[in-house]
Each structure stands twice: as structure tokens, then as C-alpha cells.
Amino acid sequence: MGETRPQLHGAEYSVYLRIARLALVEKEVAYDLVPVDIFAEKIPGTHLERHPFGKIPTFAHGDFHLYETSAITRYIDEAFEGPPLQPAEIQSRARMNQIISIADSYVYPQLVWGLYVECIEKPKRGEVPDEGRVQKARGVALISFAVLAGLLSEQRWMCGDRPTLADLHLAPMIHYALQVPEVRAMVANHRNLGDWWQRVLALDSFRETQPSP
Template sequence: MTDRPQLYGADYSVYVRIARLALLEKGVAHDLVPVDIFAEGGMRDSHLARHPFGKIPAFEHGDFHLYETGAITRYVDEAFDGPALQPADAKSRARMNQIISIADGYVYPHLVWGLYVECIEKPKRGEALDEDRVESARGVALISLTVLAGLLSDHRWMCGDRLTLADLYLAPMIDYAVEVPELREMFAEHRNLGDWWQRVTALDSFRDTQPSSWRQKSANFLFA
């Protein structure tokens, strides 16, 4: 058994990437152990032992086993040395948790699955998109970007002048979402989100966690 953290999952996963971003921003050496939950033959028993719901990521640090990205990222921030990824004051920490909840509840299901998967991935596979789902996602996307732009205000990062877990949660979701042309247009209406996005895409951790099949994009293509 090794004390070097082991993260189980696939590099294309939004939530695996969130955990990887946290580990890299803390400067924690770790291993990404490939697990493809969509592989033919179904989920292996070995992974179900790590995550009984059959999802990714799962995490091990010595004899400590953990799943659920929120738990993993907070553990990484609190268990290892490195820059704090959670604000110290109660109000900023509450705001961070609010933004993470917005990401989980609205950005991921609607901007990633409702727009990116429906409008980008399904056509690649020759599948018909779900028009009702896309229409619903458009409405939530408009609200989500307006809300995030308002919460960002004049700050450098989502919760102030320092990078936090809120930024790391949103980054992989937005990275998929901006592949959708109409979402890029919505995004471009909020200049401060564009400035935030340029700071995110300039992070070494963001570049180092690009999915292996991902094409390279310019950091400022939204506002070229």
C-alpha cells in the first residue's frame, strides 16, 4: 500500500478533472488510475468496491478510501500542504459552496449534458438530439451565466482574489460548454466571465488536465 494518493477515473470526466485540478493546485503528487465506466463489459467489481454507485472519481490515500468529488476536493485541501483552496472567512466560504452547488445543480446537467452532449456529441454519433432538453437547457444556461457573472462581480476569482474550489468546479464544465456556439455567444455577453476564463485557461493545472483526446484551444478565443 502506498501513501501516494490514487485517483480512479477517466480524464474526460468533468468530476475527475475537478479532483485532479485540486491535487495539482495543492502540489500533491498522485497517480490517475484509468477507469472507464462506459467500457464494454460493464463496471468491474474492483471499482464497485471503491465506489458502490459505479461512478468516478474514487480516491485512496494510504488506507483511507473516499468517493464523491466534494468530499475528495475538501479532503485534499485540508490534508495536504499548499495554497488554501477554501476561503477562511464564513461568508466567502458560504459563497464558494453556493457556487459549487450551482455548478452541480445547474451548470453540469444543463450546460454540459443539455447543450454540449446534445448539440456536439450526439451529432458526432449520428444520434438525434432531444429538442425539448436543449430548449430547457438554453433557459437554464442564460440564468446560470447571468448569476455567475453577478457573483463574480469585480473580483479576480469567483470568491475573491484567490483561486478556490469554486473556480476548479466550474472550469471543466465551462470547457465543455463553450464548444457549443450559442453558449459561446451567451458567455461573450458577460465580459467579466471572459476575463475570468482567460485566467482559468492560463493555469498550468488546467492545461495539464486537458483530456487526452481534447484539441488545443486558444485561451482567449471567446473575445478575439
């Protein structure tokens, strides 16, 4: 099965597609990227067969099909040779999974949709940001960065010589969030977060998977 070239379906702009791409690049797995725009007027029926909820990414490895990014990245790590993307020690691995859950539950909906989309994307389209949503997202962002800074001080394995799935999961979300000036100011209050981000920027995989403008 390892010799089968996997396929990844989705759009370059997607945070979650990029997470899966980062995992593939870190494992040095050659793959085919199949474009799917879920914001098109009509989602192709073939995509709904791959993902009944109409989201991205989806993944295929031979006859094996998978959706949900955390499942995809864990499969990539375990199905292919290359440097491991999950800590071997059980408590560190549990902490990694906790950080991924924090990213999915709080960072993505609030920092990406609540701040980046509201403060950056909507004005570009001539739309007025939802101030209530921005205010809520701002509060969650402050808590999120404080929590992540604390975890970073404890987890020396995060974005060390070998990035983990936690690093790869957070990085595309933070990439969008940092385009909001007040988010950059929040990160500046936590030196270890800034140091972590510089290590992320130095990853070849992060540069290789940069979305097109």
C-alpha cells in the same frame, strides 16, 4: 499520512475527475491516476467496491477511501500542505460552497449534458439531439450565466492569484459547454465571465489536466 501517494480512479474525459485532478495539481500533490471507464460494458467489481453507485472519481489515500468529488477536493485541500483552495473568511467560504452547488445542480446537467452532449457529441455519433432537452438547457444556461456573472462581480477572490474550489469545480464544466457556439455567445454577453475564463486558461493546472482528444 501526508507522505502516502494518493490514487485517483476515473477517466480523463470526466468533468468530475478533472476537478479532483485540478485540486491535486494546485496543491502540488503527486498522485497516481488509475483509469476506469464507467461506460464500458461491464464496470469492474473492484470499482463498485470503491463506489457502490458505479461513478467516478474515487480517491484513496493510504487506507482512507473516498467518493463524491466535493468531499474529495475538500479533503485534498485540508490533508495536504500548499496554498489553500478555500477562502478563510466564513461568508466567502459559504459563497464558494453555493457556487459549487450551482455547478452541480444546474451547470453540469444542463450545460454539459443538455447542451454539449446533445449539440456536439450526439451529432458526432450520427444521433439526433433531443430538442426538448436542448430548449430546457438553453433557458437554464441563460440563468446560470447571469447568476454567475453577478456572483463574480461580488467575489473578487474567484480565480485570483490562487484559485478556489469554486473555480476548479466550474472550469471543466465550462470547458465542455464553450464548445457549443451559442454558449460562447451567451458568455460574451458577460464581460466578467469572459475575463474569469481567460484567467482559468492561464492556470498551469488547467493546461496540465487537459483531457486527451
